[in-house]
Amino acid sequence: MHQTVELHVIVLDNSDRAVGNAEVNLTYRCDYVTEQGALLVESQPNGSASVVLDCGYLARPHFLTLHVTVSAFGYDDYSFSDTREFFAQANQVTYQVRLTASYGFVHSSISMENFSLCSGNEPNGVKPMLLGIIRVTGNLPIENFHVLVNGTKEGLVAPPIILTTTVPSGGPLNYEVLFSTELGNQTLPIIADGTYEVTIIANFQDGSTSAASTTIVAKPGTCTSN
Numbered sequence: 679m680h681q682t683v684e685l686h687v688i689v690l691d692n693s694d695r696a697v698g699n700a701e702v703n704l705t706y707r708c709d710y711v712t713e714q715g716a717l718l719v720e721s722q723p724n725g726s727a728s729v730v731l732d733c734g735y736l737a738r739p740h741f742l743t744l745h746v747t748v749s750a751f752g753y754d755d756y757s758f759s760d761t762r763e764f765f766a767q768a769n770q771v772t773y774q775v776r777l778t779a780s781y782g783f784v785h786s787s788i789s790m791e792n793f794s795l796c797s798g799n800e801p802n803g804v805k806p807m808l809l810g811i812i813r814v815t816g817n818l819p820i821e822n823f824h825v826l827v828n829g830t831k832e833g834l835v836a837p838p839i840i841l842t843t844t845v846p847s848g849g850p851l852n853y854e855v856l857f858s859t860e861l862g863n864q865t866l867p868i869i870a871d872g873t874y875e876v877t878i879i880a881n882f883q884d885g886s887t888s889a890a891s892t893t894i895v896a897k898p899g900t901c902t903s904n
Contacts, residue, residue: 681708681733683742686772689725689750695883696725697777699819700750707743708733721750742771751853752817753777779817786816787888788880793857795894796901797870805860806868807901808876812890813854818882825859826877830866835859870898 685704689697700721706714714731721727731742743761756775793810808825823835835857857878861868868874877891 682769683708683731683733684770685729685731685744686770687719687721687727687746687748688772688774689721689727689748690774690776691753692776692778696723697721697750697753698723698725698883700725700727700748700753700777702727702729702746702748704729704744704746706731706745709741744771746773746775748775748777750777750819752780752819754780785886786814786818786880786882788878788890789813789815790876790878790890790892793876793892793894794901795868795874795876795896797868797872797896797898798860798900804900805862806896807858807860809858809901811854812857812878812880813852814880815852817852818884818886820855821881821883823857823859823881824879825861826879827861827863827866827868827874829875829877830863832859832861832863868896870896872896 685706687702689700689702691697698721702719702721703716705716708731717729717731719727719729741761741763743759745757745759747755747757749755754777756777758773758775760773762771789812791811791813793808796807796809798804798806814820825832825835873893873895875891875893877889879887879889881887
C-alpha cells in the first residue's frame with residue numbers, strides 16, 4: 679500500500695490577505711530515498727494550495743524533506759526547506775507563507791488599446807465578442823472585470839492572461855493583459871457597423887477599481903485577433 683502525505687500551503691501577503699494564483703513549486707523525499715520530481719500546484723483565491731505526496735511502498739515513512747518555492751505576480755519569490763517527522767496516522771503537513779510585494783503595491787489604473795467588437799452570428803450560436811489589450815499602470819493584481827456596452831452591464835469577466843511586464847525606471851511594475859470575452863446581454867444586440875461605447879472596470883485585489891472607455895464600430899461576424 680502506498681504511503682501518502684497531504685501537504686497544505688497557505689499563501690498570504692504581509693497584511694494577511696490571501697494571495698491567489700500563486701505558483702507553489704516543490705520537491706520532496708520520504709525518509710532518505712531518492713528525491714522525487716518537481717511538482718507544481720496553484721493557490722486558490724483563498725490562498726490555499728494542496729497536494730498529495732506519494733511516498734511509495736515504504737512500510738512506515740518517518741521523515742519528510744521538502745524544498746518549496748512560492749511565486750506570485752507582483753511579489754518576491756519565497757523559498758524554504760524543511761524536514762519533519764511524521765507517522766502514517768498523522769500524515770498532514772501545513773505551512774503558512776507570507777509574500778512581500780516586489781515594489782510595494784501602488785494604486786493601479788488601466789487603459790484600453792486595439793479593441794475590436796464583433797457582432798458574431800447569433801442564429802448559429804456565435805455570440806458577439808469583445809477583444810483587445812488592457813495596459814495596467816501599477817502592479818496591483820486584477821481580481822476581475824465588469825463590462826458595460828452603451829451603459830448596459832454585460833457581466834463579470836474572470837482574471838485575464840498576463841502578456842508582458844515592464845519595470846519603468848524608478849517606478850513600480852507595469853503589465854498588460856489580453857482581454858477577451860463573449861457578450862450575451864439580449865437587451866442590447868450587437869449589430870455590425872453599429873457604434874458602441876465600451877467601458878471596462880477593473881476590480882483590483884485590494885478593493886480599488888479603475889475604469890477605461892472607448893468607442894468602437896462593430897465588425898461583422900467573428901474576430902480572433904486585432
